[in-house]
Amino acid sequence: MFAAATLAILVTMGLALIRAFRGPTVYDRILAVNMFGTKTVLFIAVFGFLTGRPDFLDIALAYALINFISTVAVLKFFAYGDLDNTAATPDEGEDG
Amino acid sequence: MTMIVDVLSWVCLLAGGFLGISGGIGMLRFPDFFTRLHAAGVTDTLCAGLILLGLMMQAGWGLVAVKLFFIILFLSFTSPVAAHALARAALHGGLKPLLHKAEEDPSKP
Numbered sequence: 231m232f233a234a235a236t237l238a239i240l241v242t243m244g245l246a247l248i249r250a251f252r253g254p255t256v257y258d259r260i261l262a263v264n265m266f267g268t269k270t271v272l273f274i275a276v277f278g279f280l281t282g283r284p285d286f287l288d289i290a291l292a293y294a295l296i297n298f299i300s301t302v303a304v305l306k307f308f309a310y311g312d313l314d315n316t317a318a319t320p321d322e323g324e325d326g
Numbered sequence: 327m328t329m330i331v332d333v334l335s336w337v338c339l340l341a342g343g344f345l346g347i348s349g350g351i352g353m354l355r356f357p358d359f360f361t362r363l364h365a366a367g368v369t370d371t372l373c374a375g376l377i378l379l380g381l382m383m384q385a386g387w388g389l390v391a392v393k394l395f396f397i398i399l400f401l402s403f404t405s406p407v408a409a410h411a412l413a414r415a416a417l418h419g420g421l422k423p424l425l426h427k428a429e430e431d432p433s434k435p
Contacts, residue, residue: 231335231336231339231340232339234339234340234343235339235340235342235343235377235380237343238342238343238344238346238347239343239346239377241346241347241350242346242347242349242350243350244350245347245350245351245353245354246350246353248354249353249354249362255359255416255421257359257412257415257416257419257421258359258362260412261353261359261362261363261366261412262353262366264366264408264412265349265350265353265366265370268370268374268401268405269346271374271397271401272342272346272373272374272377272378275377275378275381275394275397276339276377276381279381279384279385284385284390284393287390287393287394287397288393290397291393291396291397291400294397294400294401294404295400295404297404298400298404298407298408301408301411301412302407302408302411305411305412305415308415308419309415309418309419
């Protein structure tokens with residue numbers, strides 16, 4: 231049963247990779263990579279149970295945090311072209 | 327009792343896998359960035375929650391269940407925040423949602 235869940239997660243990771251390669255805008259690619267990272271966390275956890283080594287959960291826990299940080303960092307880099315641009319406000323009062 | 331927990335965890339794992347695949351298909355086939363964001367963001371949370379809940383039932387009480395619970399907690403915090411930040415950045419970057427294309431066409435000269 232763990233094998234079925236692993237297979238489903240692998241298929242989803244493949245679909246996300248296709249969108250990441252084909253995405254028309256950069257936001258599509260970031261979204262696909264974020265989804266790929268979330269599915270990687272799930273894959274590591276299920277694979278640990280599949281091979282009888284639940285110690286893999288520590289890696290999954292660290293990966294979940296790193297995935298979120300990397301998504302936000304890449305978004306900020308593409309929005310401002312700089313990671314240290316704290317003075318400029320992002321919105322011009324349109325979407326508050 | 328063990329049988330009931332096993333069946334429940336299998337149902338959770340299979341439902342999580344089905345949600346993941348449907349989210350991936352939606353990610354591939356939807357026409358627009360914001361609809362793709364909908365497909366990915368909505369299915370990600372429930373898919374991760376169901377699969378990790380199924381694993382938690384298999385693990386039983388202990389340190390492994392606590393680690394799984396923390397993964398669920400972090401994912402349920404970070405996944406909606408990442409989706410919101412993506413939508414906001416896309417709007418700020420000038421990407422318009424696909425709205426009412428059939429109604430707008432006759433009004434244009």
